[in-house]
Amino acid sequence: MKEGVRLPSREDSLPKRFYKAVSVVETDGGWTVQLDGRGIRTPMKHALVAPTRELAELMAAEWDDQGERIDPFTMPVTRLAHGAIDSATGNRDAIIAEVLKYAGTDLLRHRGEDAELVRRQAEIWNPYLDWAETVLEAKLPAVTGIMPAETTPQAMNALKSKALGYDVWRLTALGQATALTTSAVLGFALVEGRASAEDVFAASRVDEDFQAAHWGEDAEAVARAARLKGECLAIDAMLKAL
Structure with missing residues (x-):
């Protein structure tokens, strides 16, 4: 044969x-x-x-x-360093603009309609929004549904001002964490040390974990979640090493 x-x-x-x-x-x-x-x-x-x-x-x-x-793909910190040196150095404004774009559609602001899920979202997400209002001086109220939430110029300017103060390494961390979690608030929380990488990642997975608990989760989704968590932990490791 x-x-x-x-x-x-x-x-x-x-x-x-x-x-x-x-x-x-x-x-x-x-x-x-x-x-x-x-x-x-x-x-x-x-x-x-x-x-x-x-x-x-x-x-x-x-x-x-x-x-x-x-x-x-097994070298996340090295890839973050490449981003800081090759991209962030000459593209600060673009990275900040991308982070700010998430403010209106921030994961933490958009709540579901299922009562159990909404309770869980409020329990995990509201403390982060309260922190953003108190520490970052950006009030980002929650809304129901998927339409972009109204975001005041004051809130956007506050977030922009905070991001402008970051060096290229922390700005890279902010951009990557924001995209990974689909939340500017969680991105800032990780960079500012408001929460651990594990807690930040868990907060970004509230909706997925709720669905998995009720309907199950396939192997591909589990593998993707593990990869994303690894990326989040690498961002945190870089921040702690700075």
Whole structure:
């Protein structure tokens, strides 16, 4: 019997590991990861330099953990660093505008119609909205339904002012956390240390967890949730290393 033709896998397309030793070295402007004594470049060919040794060590661990192939999806902190250096440095206004866009459609503001779900949403989400009003000076009232909620210029300006004060690393964290949770409030909460990454991610999953409890959850949804949680934990790890 003829052996079937083996189809190429995703792993086959990944670059082979070409280095043995990974080290962290102090350099101009911060700390860099070296592979066999040579520095790393970002996709845009910038030097991969971290502002702290702790952050560089997180990236070094990701590079050291690679097997025969280099898989970027297993290196979330390194990818965040690429974003900070390649994208955030020259696109601050665009990142802030994208974060502010979530304010009107913020996950935490939009409540369902099922009484049990609404109770759960209020229990988990209202403290974050109260915090946003008190600490960020942005009042973002909750509404029922999916239509964009009314957002005052004062609230938008307050959020913008807070984001403008972030360096490129924290701004990258804010942008990624906001997109991941579909909530600017949760993004700010993570960057500002209002809540842990676990709590922020759990808050972003209230609706999904409610549906799963009532109707079940398939393997694909579970895998996706695990991947997103990993990304959220990586953002938090980067923030703590700054």
